[in-house]
Amino acid sequence: MADIARIAGVSVATVSRALAGSPRVTGETRERIEAAVRDTGYVVNRMARSLRLQQARQVFVMVPNIGNPFHASVLLGAEEAAVAAGFHVLIGNTAGDPARAEEHARQLLTGAVDGMLLLGGRMPEPLKAPALQERLVAVIEPVAAPGVPVVEIDNQAGAREATRHLIGLGHRRIGHIGGSPGTTATPKRFAGYAEALEEAGIEPQPELVRYGVFSIATGAEQMAELLELPEPPTAMFCGSDEIAMGAIRTIKQARLRVPEDISVVGFDNIYFAAVTDPPLTTIDQPARQLGFEAMRLLADRLAGAAAPKRGVTVPYRLVVRASTAPPRR
């Protein structure tokens, strides 16, 4: 900046003001400065500026696994909102490792970013200080901190609707493969499933309910066990589309057909759900919108004290495709 000042024949203070768009700089002076900037290819040093300003105009999104296409969509929505609010977005992958999450969390403590979006329900230890909580928003899963709002769908209602759809088709023997029991979504989805069964007067069968993680492998493995039951289910409500895809694979390998022999419902409606064979009936969780709303909420909170403290519930939607049908006989 000193160079620019010298070239333009002014002081660094004037350069700084010109670059910040201050109205207190003459048109002619400003032009000389801008010309110098162009000629030298100068860019302001973000770190020095942030150090001085004590704010970064950057936000951070902490993701447990970028490989998850559902998370990726959330990110896309979050970015859109951040750009709209004039924030730069940085993404950090934790790979489920708390140490990595804490490492990332430091970006906030240190002032490198102004706020954080927490994806995946994990609350890094260093972020628990009450003063920091107004710089945080959780998406999809709430985090264990009272002051952090969450943007999510009503998981229980979604699961209930998915199960009702199966019941409406005439199924009575309905299985469930849930994801990680450690998440809050998993018990909520189970609750919705159980609720739908109960309101239809169907006796819950504990042996039809399994858990694992949100993966194709879990779906495949758990489904294999269900098929070995003396009386296998005629329909499955799966805790995620990946689980559903694994379940479908196992069902086909057993030479049974979807949906003729067994109907399958997923959850999330990821990009690939439309091209499975058969295309998957699922609960659409509007990932992009979730990310967008969450980032907007974060930007609002960072902007002013008058910011909303409460979370947002975004609507889900049952998408009926071809993986569900009335039971066989």
Place this chain on the structure above:
Amino acid sequence: MADIARIAGVSVATVSRALAGSPRVTGETRERIEAAVRDTGYVVNRMARSLRLQQARQVFVMVPNIGNPFHASVLLGAEEAAVAAGFHVLIGNTAGDPARAEEHARQLLTGAVDGMLLLGGRMPEPLKAPALQERLVAVIEPVAAPGVPVVEIDNQAGAREATRHLIGLGHRRIGHIGGSPGTTATPKRFAGYAEALEEAGIEPQPELVRYGVFSIATGAEQMAELLELPEPPTAMFCGSDEIAMGAIRTIKQARLRVPEDISVVGFDNIYFAAVTDPPLTTIDQPARQLGFEAMRLLADRLAGAAAPKRGVTVPYRLVVRASTAPPRR
């Protein structure tokens, strides 16, 4: 840090040294300092440190689309290598927008990150300064800058092998749906396809070759046109797994079967390629390894002048699953 110094009864210099693990601090003094750090929850200000050190120990990965599962895997590998080299990873999504890419590029100019991994073959304008090129590495696609090494597979050889596989099965009428013509991978894959045809003495049929982008939609649309040909192909070599998935969907909708009526080969071997129906025969592009090697190369370059200037070619692998078979009659 001044606070810590006061509490521990030492100077800031000593605190700084203790935190940096300098051997020139007494055990007892160090303990007092560490206790103070623990008590106050103090963390060093990354920006101030970077400003002083003129380096950030951070690297940036520029991704055109995080929603792409293939890119996501590259990221995972890159992170692994970065963590091993003691770098912090920041990810930036460009959504294919050059303006966003330039915005991100500024992170390097400004010193917020020490180096950048460029995914997707785009070279942001501000990065073209020769001095910066030693801080850059491209992955998957080369960028238009001589000094920037690229880590990739041999796309042409991979495409040749995929096509040979089809020819070996007995196919002679083989179509190709390529991705974005703007990428360097697309013409290379076409070249490999053409080469395999030629060495088998098969006359190339221009009407069997189509282009679009790397998406399910492109695969579906272009395949629909190919099926309307008087004599449709008996096998397809697709420029990506997503394209292959789209093509398979169209084939099935036309009441034809894969692979009995038409064989399909993809490219990339994404996570979902194993669970399509039928599971996809494809060229495995080791995404994770590509990311890992690229980041390692970048770390090496940032570490010393003696760093390698040349790129790396990582081996691909033909994965034969169930979407290919000999032609019908």
Place this chain on the structure above:
DNA sequence: CTGAAAGCGCTAACAG
């Protein structure tokens, strides 16, 4: 309208 100078939090050279 512009300039001088202080200071954001840190590290490292230099002194002791």
Place this chain on the structure above:
DNA sequence: CTGTTAGCGCTTTCAG
């Protein structure tokens, strides 16, 4: 082994 101090690049108050 520890302290003092200059300075990284920027913004902004206070003078002029």
